[in-house]
Amino acid sequence: MDxxxxxxxxxxxxxxxxxxxxxxxxxxxxxxxxxxxxxARFPPTPPATGGHLAEALRTLERDLMPGITHWxxxxxxxxxxSNTSYASILADIVASGLGVQGMSWQTSPAATELEEVxxxxxxxxxxxxxxxxxVIHDTASTATLCALLxxxxxxxxxxxxxxxxxxxxxxxxIYASDxxxxxxxKAALLAGLGxxxxxxxxxxxxxxxxxxxxxxxxxxxxxAGLRPCAVVATIGTTGTTAMxxxxxxxxxxxxxxxxxxxxxxxxxxxxxxxxxxQMWEGVEAADSxxxxxxxxxxxxxxxxxxxxxxxxxLIRVMSTNPSYLRTAQDGEVKNFRDWHIQLGRRFRAxxxxxxxxxxxxxxxxxxxxxxxxxxxxxxDRVKDAKDWVLMAPxxxxxxxxxxxxxxxxxxxxxxxxxxxxxxxxxNESGKAYLTPSMLKGRQMLRVSIGAECTERRHxxxxxxxxxxxxxxxx
Amino acid sequence: MDxxxxxxxxxxxxxxxxxxxxxxxxxxxxxxxxxxxxxARFPPTPPATGGHLAEALRTLERDLMPGITHWxxxxxxxxxxSNTSYASILADIVASGLGVQGMSWQTSPAATELEEVxxxxxxxxxxxxxxxxxVIHDTASTATLCALLxxxxxxxxxxxxxxxxxxxxxxxxIYASDxxxxxxxKAALLAGLGxxxxxxxxxxxxxxxxxxxxxxxxxxxxxAGLRPCAVVATIGTTGTTAMxxxxxxxxxxxxxxxxxxxxxxxxxxxxxxxxxxQMWEGVEAADSxxxxxxxxxxxxxxxxxxxxxxxxxLIRVMSTNPSYLRTAQDGEVKNFRDWHIQLGRRFRAxxxxxxxxxxxxxxxxxxxxxxxxxxxxxxDRVKDAKDWVLMAPxxxxxxxxxxxxxxxxxxxxxxxxxxxxxxxxxNESGKAYLTPSMLKGRQMLRVSIGAECTERRHxxxxxxxxxxxxxxxx
Numbered sequence: 029m030d031x032x033x034x035x036x037x038x039x040x041x042x043x044x045x046x047x048x049x050x051x052x053x054x055x056x057x058x059x060x061x062x063x064x065x066x067x068a069r070f071p072p073t074p075p076a077t078g079g080h081l082a083e084a085l086r087t088l089e090r091d092l093m094p095g096i097t098h099w100x101x102x103x104x105x106x107x108x109x110s111n112t113s114y115a116s117i118l119a120d121i122v123a124s125g126l127g128v129q130g131m132s133w134q135t136s137p138a139a140t141e142l143e144e145v146x147x148x149x150x151x152x153x154x155x156x157x158x159x160x161x162x163v164i165h166d167t168a169s170t171a172t173l174c175a176l177l178x179x180x181x182x183x184x185x186x187x188x189x190x191x192x193x194x195x196x197x198x199x200x201x202i203y204a205s206d207x208x209x210x211x212x213x214k215a216a217l218l219a220g221l222g223x224x225x226x227x228x229x230x231x232x233x234x235x236x237x238x239x240x241x242x243x244x245x246x247x248x249x250x251x252a253g254l255r256p257c258a259v260v261a262t263i264g265t266t267g268t269t270a271m272x273x274x275x276x277x278x279x280x281x282x283x284x285x286x287x288x289x290x291x292x293x294x295x296x297x298x299x300x301x302x303x304x305x306q307m308w309e310g311v312e313a314a315d316s317x318x319x320x321x322x323x324x325x326x327x328x329x330x331x332x333x334x335x336x337x338x339x340x341x342l343i344r345v346m347s348t349n350p351s352y353l354r355t356a357q358d359g360e361v362k363n364f365r366d367w368h369i370q371l372g373r374r375f376r377a378x379x380x381x382x383x384x385x386x387x388x389x390x391x392x393x394x395x396x397x398x399x400x401x402x403x404x405x406x407x408d409r410v411k412d413a414k415d416w417v418l419m420a421p422x423x424x425x426x427x428x429x430x431x432x433x434x435x436x437x438x439x440x441x442x443x444x445x446x447x448x449x450x451x452x453x454x455n456e457s458g459k460a461y462l463t464p465s466m467l468k469g470r471q472m473l474r475v476s477i478g479a480e481c482t483e484r485r486h487x488x489x490x491x492x493x494x495x496x497x498x499x500x501x502x
Numbered sequence: 503m504d505x506x507x508x509x510x511x512x513x514x515x516x517x518x519x520x521x522x523x524x525x526x527x528x529x530x531x532x533x534x535x536x537x538x539x540x541x542a543r544f545p546p547t548p549p550a551t552g553g554h555l556a557e558a559l560r561t562l563e564r565d566l567m568p569g570i571t572h573w574x575x576x577x578x579x580x581x582x583x584s585n586t587s588y589a590s591i592l593a594d595i596v597a598s599g600l601g602v603q604g605m606s607w608q609t610s611p612a613a614t615e616l617e618e619v620x621x622x623x624x625x626x627x628x629x630x631x632x633x634x635x636x637v638i639h640d641t642a643s644t645a646t647l648c649a650l651l652x653x654x655x656x657x658x659x660x661x662x663x664x665x666x667x668x669x670x671x672x673x674x675x676i677y678a679s680d681x682x683x684x685x686x687x688k689a690a691l692l693a694g695l696g697x698x699x700x701x702x703x704x705x706x707x708x709x710x711x712x713x714x715x716x717x718x719x720x721x722x723x724x725x726a727g728l729r730p731c732a733v734v735a736t737i738g739t740t741g742t743t744a745m746x747x748x749x750x751x752x753x754x755x756x757x758x759x760x761x762x763x764x765x766x767x768x769x770x771x772x773x774x775x776x777x778x779x780q781m782w783e784g785v786e787a788a789d790s791x792x793x794x795x796x797x798x799x800x801x802x803x804x805x806x807x808x809x810x811x812x813x814x815x816l817i818r819v820m821s822t823n824p825s826y827l828r829t830a831q832d833g834e835v836k837n838f839r840d841w842h843i844q845l846g847r848r849f850r851a852x853x854x855x856x857x858x859x860x861x862x863x864x865x866x867x868x869x870x871x872x873x874x875x876x877x878x879x880x881x882d883r884v885k886d887a888k889d890w891v892l893m894a895p896x897x898x899x900x901x902x903x904x905x906x907x908x909x910x911x912x913x914x915x916x917x918x919x920x921x922x923x924x925x926x927x928x929n930e931s932g933k934a935y936l937t938p939s940m941l942k943g944r945q946m947l948r949v950s951i952g953a954e955c956t957e958r959r960h961x962x963x964x965x966x967x968x969x970x971x972x973x974x975x976x
Contacts, residue, residue, distance in 0.1 A: 029860050031520040034588040038516030041592055045599030046505040046512070059611050063835045067615040074623035078862035081589055084855070088596070095612025099602050107609070107826070110846070112601030114508040115555055118515055122562070124594040124802050125519030127586030128573050135581070137533050138569025141541040149548035166640060167844040177692055192696025193667035200668065210822035211845060218651055218843065220694030222666025266826055322846070328598050329846055348684035351940035352581070352740055352948065356926070361537045369692065369843075370641040371685060372584070372796070372803055381558070386503050388552030452830075466825035474826065 056458025066095035103460040109478040115386035116328035119378040130373040133361035143377035154299035168293040169211035171318035179258035179287030200257035205237035207265040235270035258287035264295025268420035275310030444471035530932025540569035577934040583952040589860035590802035593852040604847040607835035617851035628773035642767040643685035645792035653732035653761030674731035679711035709744035732761035738769025742894035749784030918945035
């Protein structure tokens with residue numbers, strides 16, 4: 029492709045995206061495609077000859093769009109939001125267009141240094157002290173794996189450089205609540221610690237980790253000759269955005285010299301609001317912290333912010349130093365390849381830079397406050413409505429509810445079917461998309477507010493849908 | 503930002519990238535920025551108010567570009583190429599613009615199904631049998647970590663679901679050559695196996711793994727009560743693109759029931775040429791295989807292709823199944839979140855689709871052949887030149903050389919300084935960028951050909967630079 033064709037098609041696609049965003053509200057939120065339907069529209073063998081891209085672009089709407097679930101739709105209430113702001117898209121044009129690697133400082137100094145700048149901006153924005161240093165990771169799952177690996181190595185005096193976990197020494201143990209994200213379990217298993225050494229502790233009736241259970245588990249493990257290694261505190265769980273009591277957990281971690289990792293994947297963004305920071309009081313005592321600007325904030329996926337208090341330790345766990353990666357500046361600069369699992373790195377700092385230049389901290393704060401208010405509005409409606417139940421405190425923007433008609437009271441199986449049916453109806457109507465989920469054996473519906481374009485009227489609309497789905501059903 | 507502004511700025515940036523690509527040859531390949539120079543151009547605190555993006559874009563050239571090392575420059579001969587074709591950039595506009603998550607089939611069926619389509623195209627293009635199933639990973643480092651984790655779990659009968667590596671059982675051992683990529687060592691350490699259980703075996707004088715050493719190491723380990731677990735065969739090492747003897751290694755792996763992982767990160771792209779496929783004869787006996795379309799091929803970073811023969815095993819090692827991720831279609835579709843470490847996923851399949859629609863398989867083959875010929879041309883010049891030495895067979899597109907003037911013969915220390923000085927002069931001239939590297943204690947210069955826009959004249963030019971850097975120096 030020559031530059032002229034790139035200009036032509038690039039302009040076309042920018043306009044196509046703008047058109048898409050402007051009319052996304054008219055589309056069904058969840059894709060209605062059947063399994064195999066999209067695949068069948070593509071030939072089974074690759075094109076032998078080129079020159080077909082312009083033609084392919086003309087088929088996007090017909091072949092691809094029926095298989096898209098619209099994460100930037102104002103009635104997207106599923107999972108957690110994954111906002112990709114216009115500014116982020118523009119930044120990705122620059123990142124893709126330059127196509128540089130930020131693995132070492134020398135391989136593009138601007139990629140490393142802009143990352144230092146914007147990660148320090150981010151640190152300030154969420155009220156963390158200067159004791160923290162940030163690095164961009166791809167996802168919280170990877171960052172949490174890094175955190176547990178760092179914990180493992182600190183507790184074992186860098187066993188990776190000797191026999192790894194294969195020394196026959198007393199096993200290391202990891203603690204989290206039973207509401208911790210599945211990535212904590214995955215990380216513990218991948219790190220080689222084993223399910224037998226992962227304690228997913230009971231949570232309280234607000235779905236937060238019970239510190240008494242943490243203490244007794246640690247003591248039991250010590251008594252059994254095991255080595256407590258790390259605790260993961262979640263600030264904003266995936267199920268209900270519950271807040272683990274960080275300050276108390278930090279005290280226990282300190283006493284037992286555990287690594288304290290804070291998973292604030294969703295809630296971190298709320299910390300741009302000073303009034304929310306009591307939610308993670310105690311965070312300064314943690315060893316590592318991850319949150320996802322690619323969720324609620326608006327920095328397009330992928331962009332996880334991983335903060336550590338001891339970068340030297342992170343580097344010691346993650347670095348390799350083959351001769352083909354050495355450069356003249358090593359020692360006086362950061363080589364971010366040594367700050368995570370991957371070697372290659374996209375120029376992702378551009379996304380946060382563009383985003384903040386576009387909205388500013390105050391603009392972001394206003395939007396986050398809007399979403400918190402929308403969630404409280406919905407929670408109030410649920411509280412007032414007959415037969416509807418709030419399943420958990422609404423600490424952020426996710427409202428966990430279910431419908432409990434009189435005749436189904438106490439019949440969990442029937443309540444599960446009933447609420448799954450509500451979710452199915454709404455999702456298949458295309459008018460909104462929400463996530464059915466289980467909370468300690470009870471079926472609920474998660475209404476997670478916070479798509480960038482979700483206004484009060486969209487929350488009002490999903491509430492009407494919920495109400496009428498029930499009327500309709502009975 | 504409203505849609506109109508997005509259109510305006512998007513068009514501007516598409517043109518800015520086109521301008522950049524059209525005149526990249528006039529820029530210094532390696533950035534001449536000093537440490538801290540780029541950082542100093544940005545304010546220490548984030549912008550309080552928004553609306554500054556258009557203004558920021560006007561500063562890109564002044565503030566950012568001096569810190570860019572140009573990976574898509576025709577005289578980029580460093581590391582391995584990391585080509586980002588125009589078609590890739592266009593695909594990223596669509597991926598970023600849609601901003602969908604492909605973690606589960608339901609979260610955007612098109613993302614999963616287009617990935618199935620293009621990964622099967624890729625399988626056919628490199629001549630793999632239908633026994634392989636592909637999935638997009640971010641980088642080969644992550645894919646290799648997954649491979650070793652899968653090996654660990656197969657050898658230990660899924661220890662992760664019990665005590666992990668902390669059971670005190672006989673340690674598992676990993677084998678690779680001393681020329682294997684640093685990511686193999688990193689993966690072995692992160693997987694908890696320990697440096698004591700990683701055998702980086704001697705390579706032969708073509709820098710390929712010595713199968714006799716592999717056999718004797720396995721036997722010694724068995725004799726010592728250890729459990730041989732996996733061998734990594736590299737097809738195209740990072741140092742010299744050496745080819746491990748895959749067929750022989752596969753026979754040993756089969757005999758000892760080792761997991762066989764093939765790291766063809768660079769060389770995989772060459773397999774689109776039928777005449778290159780003898781290089782990985784034996785690949786069908788492997789358990790896993792990674793190569794990087796984001797290197798030489800032209801699919802913009804990040805896009806690693808990970809192929810496995812037993813997806814069920816991969817899923818068993820990588821999956822978690824929390825209720826908030828369950829969907830109605832589970833069981834009849836692929837949920838690619840269970841095929842790697844991360845949970846969230848960009849819509850990366852678009853990049854390979856756009857790329858192939860644009861160039862076609864034949865167009866790609868022609869470019870790869872061009873690069874192989876350019877490398878052979880340079881190798882021939884080196885062979886004919888007085889005092890210049892080829893350090894390794896030129897099996898692909900990387901030419902490893904050094905200058906050995908008569909007066910420095912046998913003085914390795916002086917030869918190191920001398921060749922580092924050649925690299926420094928060339929890289930700091932801005933006219934070309936190559937990588938100095940050590941090969942078994944000997945300093946060399948890697949000239950890695952294969953940037954998309956590198957023509958014969960650019961290879962001729964870097965050879966002239968090399969020759970004159972020596973004349974100049976003496």
